[in-house]
Amino acid sequence: MKHAAPRRAPLYQQVKILLLEALESGEWLQNDVLPSEFELAARFEVSQGTVRKALDELVTERVLYRRQGKGTFVAAYLDEWDRAGFVLSGFNRTQEVEKVQPELLTCMRANASEEVSEALGVRRGAPVVFVKRLLRLNGRVMAMDDVVLPGDLFDGLDSRKIRQNGGALYELYHRVFGVRVVRTREQLRAEPAASDEARLLGVDKGSPLLCVTRVAYAAEDKPVEWRRSWINTEQHAYSST
Template sequence: MPRRLPLYQQIKGLLIEALESGEWLHDDVLPSEFELADRFGVSQGTVRKALDALVGERVLYRRQGKGTFVSPYQDEWERTGFVVPGFGGRVLIEPVLPELLTCMRANASEEVAAALRLRRGASVIFVKRLMRLNGQVMAMDDVVLPAELFDGLDSRKIRQVGGALYELYHRVFGVRVVRTTEQIRAEPAAADEARLMGVERGTPLLCVTRVAYAAEQRPVEWRRSWMCTDKYAYGSES
């Protein structure tokens, strides 16, 4: 007989289901612990423990004296992007605009399969985009998604949300990104990157490999971005 989850984890799962169904949207305040305890037929302590776990995973956040809220979308360029160094340590954050090049079915490489916990060759959705600053190409994204989670994703859906992928994942597919990990290295531009980004082959680029996770630490997106840094630096805020 399978072992039952602790009660607070069961309540956590029910809260995640409610979030993914759209019952509460980003920055909405959740019902009080008393109301949630009554809804699920458990103690307030059990509800508090479930909420604590979701706060720890950045699915929810708290405001002192205000309650518990749904965390806003951590969109891909909302907390990271290009910065222009200024005087006195100040930086100017510039908007980054996506240009969709490709959205197609593919098979997972060994690297992607390991990151997304898929079998090698599993069906995935591959998205390629250019990122522009003031009309200039400053980055290129390769995004890979498990097809089983994002069945039906196509270019039209991506364009409908203006390229805001994390919001699309949640609103259309019920997959909410709650955290990301990144590995950053420098590498010379290969022929494909050089052609699409309009730089000389061998130009130094910053290469950022990111894995995005939903609740329960489930990997839902693998992404590799190549970035020009001759005029801009890459900034990150957690």
């Protein structure tokens, strides 16, 4: 890379991309240690400082983590709640993060509504995949959500693939479709439960639900998922970290 063709992006950005490609190709798996900064520098024909700057960014994006004296490692791909920077946590005391168990209700082809098409940057009526789920915490139903994905990016997605993956959607997007969620945006509202939601969540119609509308973005701010969740916050809070 010493004297490559007229440089467009900075070297460390190019190194970062090469590292991401190597990661996606499976060269290093979860919790594997990467070659040392000097070895990577030799491989990419740049200086150690340049590799370090690329690694810095991947660490802040939580793709890698470092341990002084040991090395640089591949981070576990975070599940969808973590990736959003949010977790469902006990409202009083218990700060431990509890595991969310999703149950798939629906997975079907559909066409983008007005709201979804704007959020995903596709034309209205464009083919999308529609997913409906129920989310349990310690066996108790406590949220439901509708997920809408652009059809072109998620071509072969079906119920079987989702169930196989145990319901961790963002990991599925990444591993099977090569779509890595980098950032999310959310809008939050308090809404009275409609009859459908009340029935599914086992609450009275009209009781307050936390309604979260989320758009997930991959690299270069490309929107890749629209999602609306209804959460019963009687026992738990939706918390930022």
